[in-house]
Amino acid sequence: MPTKTVPDRNDGNFLQEVQQASEQNLTRCYQCGNCTAGCPLSFAYDIPVNKLMRMLQAGEKHAVLSSRAIWLCASCETCTTRCPNEIDVARIMDVLRHMARREGLVAEAPVRHLWDAFLTSVEKHGRVFEVGMMANFVKRTGRFWTDADLAPVALGKGKLGLRPHCIEHQDEVQRIFARFREQA
């Protein structure tokens, strides 16, 4: 493992940026590991969540933003609920995903594609159209529908509409997306 010299690994304003965007004080984290202990997805993370917090303190921007963990976080709020220092860890995970996206560092591409497919559907219809979203997801990932076995069940139970439920003023939602893009 290479030795890191502290100033080198400190990535400029990264910690500041994360703190600002998440409105959290990360200097409070004393590395107790409670977040990792409670996180249901720790077993799947490449970097445990308490270590991510430590790496933030150290300013390791690239390593943090290219981790798979930030995409596997289920936003379950366990870490936030139990952090003894009242750090909203789940919100920080959100912010890291936002930043990773902007930096083009998406380690779990399918997650991102699913979310994009979801939002595309919302943008188009005002609500999610589940069948359409999944078709779009397959198109983006080239993956065959992972849940092919469930399709007949869902269809049989009348749970998958084959036509989208469009809202009346789709344009309003579309304008929200458009203005959001302008501002970003």
Next chain:
Amino acid sequence: MNIGVFVCHCGSNIAGTVDTEQVAQAARSFPEVAFATDTMYACSEPGQAGIIDAIREYGLDGVVVASCTPRMHEATFRKTIGRAGLNTYLFEMANIREHVSWIGKDKEANTNKAIDLVQIAVEKLRRNTALFSSEFEINKRVMVIGGGVAGIQAALDCADGGLEVVLVERESTIGGKMAKLDKTFPTVDCSSCILGPRMVDIAQHPNITLHAMAEVESVDGFVGNFDVKVRKKATYVDWEACTGCGQCMEKCPSRKAEDRFNEHVGTTTAINIPFPQAIPKKAVIDPGACIMLTKGKCGACAKLCPTQAIRFEQEDTVVQEQVGAIIAATGYDLFDFTLYGEYGGGRYPDVVTSMQYERMLSASGPTGGHLVRPSDGKEPKDIVFIQCVGSRDHSVNRPYCSGFCCMYTAKQTILTKDHIPDSQSYVFYMDIRSPGKLYDEFTRRAMEEYGAKYIRGRVSTIQPRNGRYVVKGADTLMGSPVEIEADLVVLAVGAEASRGAGALAEKLRISYDGYGFFMEGHPKLKPVETNTAGVYLAGSCQGPKDIPSSVAQGSAAASKVQALFSRDKLASDPQVSSVALQRCVGCAKCASTCPFGAIEMTEFRGMPKASVVETVCQGCGVCAVTCPQGAIQLQHFTDNQILAEVNALCPY
């Protein structure tokens, strides 16, 4: 008046951001200032000598020192000018450090403000008069509140020194938390073997009066002459007659009384002596659990008692004690872990507190010293200890470290191995805090010789599974979550202020911090004093402390009391109110507002007049602002003096 002004640099503390020379220069132009200079450290030996020299050389009869807060050095400088023969009240301090140099960076503005403060001090000093204190007798009895190990130590030290001691304990026995412990770190010696004899000494010492089952109801008076009312709660047993034989307990049919001594591991009889070594060893009836007192029938104990000591009709009594000093030693209480829902919030029978565990380890405890699971009485094999429960945790408003739980957890892992050789202890910790003598070696021994497995990380949750408990924690050094299946989980609950500490502090007129721990007089230099003269602290009522530190403080507080009582008389503070008889119209408004009852109404030539009892007056000044005639004035803070200060600051 010939006034001398001394402007202190305080090294660079003041001189760094205040032009002290310019302040001295400006002072020379103030009325009646005969001499002004700046000085490096006014409080140092040469600094004080400089003041005395100047007094002699320039014939000064009043001195202003512009330096730090009067809380720091007013007494120092008063003594200085006293040595030069001046009355010590012909002195004023201008605080140009805390009020100026430490809070502003702009040197010019700071210098101007410092000049203003010096001018205010000069104007006040010009109107000061010489004041003389009178003397009063000291009542050389001392009250110790709280009979834990700290209070016991303080009481014995005072009593051995020849003082009369009144010890007030809330429970029916003294001993505090230490009486509940099995063994003590770092020597693993038996707690009751070392505490027991001390407790017996308390009972047998001719100089000690013990009020158990008692609490302080009110405190009047002042240093040297406190007047304390103590409420002795009804015990429903005549303690004069009770011999502590314990026969009543054997036949009491009500066995569901809460067992506070055993930390609610199980229940006890309605009539109870908490443990065999209790001091005083007297029975007490829990009125909520006694069948006679709740339903009006039973009386089994009364029939059995060989000395007919049972008194179902007994009521609380209040006794009055006069003492010259008070030592508060009310200890701590344990954090209520049921706030942690993730640890079961009290729903899981085999998740116990560290103190419950002590009782389970103790041979005189509810399990006879057998370590068993409360749920099924089986011997546990895998035991998980969780440290910092209710400590170092912002989310439950306990950000502080409780100081002793790392150590007692290590102790408990060692004792666990002694009790059950094929058991395995696991300790979840964040840091190990063991800075005492032989302490770190002790925690190492727990790991190296007793095989306790220490895991660095907090526990997120405890979940029951098939009669055992899955403890989900993290090993941050490994960088992974860990799960341990435990038979028993012990929570190292933190210390918090003793129940009711705030209310007691208010009776004693001492300060307490945001968590309810009593405030010492100075964090470094006055560790057992308070800001109220004659009231001292010992033990963990001031903050969590282990036994050696609590005992050290008990002795320290005792020696402070001895020093106070080494004089026969105390000088009263002359900064008290006084009545101008010709102005007083006898309306008695002052007498009704005085919070200390220091004003008496008397008659002078047939007219009602107010009169101040100087030894009772605390100099708060409430009367002075109440008097419609301006007849009652607080010495050293008269209306004229205060107005002169205001006028100096706002001349227009």
Next chain:
Amino acid sequence: MSVTQYAYYPGCSGMGSSIEYDISTRALCKSLGVELLDIPDWNCCGSTPAHASDHLLSASLVARNLAIAESMDVAGIITPCPSCLKNLKTTSLRMQRKAFHDKVESIVERPVRADLPIKSVLQTVLEHCEPEAIASHVSRPLKGLKVVPYYGCIMNRPPDVMTFDDPENPTSLDRLMTALGAEVLPFPHKVDCCGASLGLVRRDLVTTLSGRILDTAAALGAHAIVAACPMCQMNLDMRQSQINRANHTRHHMPVFYYTQLAGLALGQSESCLCMDKLCVNPADTLRLVDCPAAEERTR
């Protein structure tokens, strides 16, 4: 029983994959005097994909719904879905800060006060009607039915935002189910995450997390799981076969919405409650519920 009107936000899944939740929710509210007025032309709140992509976008999608609801004469906004609820509540809370509020308004191009109370249907129902009061309406007590209540991870967490029930050991479903006559087993996984949001992309993770929940429920001897979240329910119910395959288990554990069981106890018919929409067939379980009416039918 008094009637209170609420703006109702069904959530997208209520239109499709959790249609039985929507239908049974409406039925329960009606029978308890909670009147639901659908937010006209509501749009998707963006759910996790939105807040995981950008907080401003997420808040703006929510804010349009808040604005519409604010023009209705209602006591508050209620939704059955915890994910929608968290988004609505988080947005409303963050919009108390003026700078953020102004940004959001500039994107949705309409005034948003963000001051209506926002609650789950579960909270509303229980505030409107104490469990004891609900018990007095029960015509078909769920006697003999052993259930574990599964709240899901975000119904009451984070506590500062959700401000409902205990974040570690919630009891609202427990109390409701007990009032309806069911036996509620102490369930250690009440608020554990089932991994639903990763269902489409990482099924391996979901089968692990959800498997644990099913395993414990079965080990405790539960006849059914009672859910309050459409994502959880879908995950545990529709994916139960996948979970069984991955973990080599043979669970047959019906997963009801609490609204379905409540409706049943209050005398609504199984077909009205869309019991047939559940993937794990609940027929055997429902037969456990003492039911004179059912006996008659079979005769």
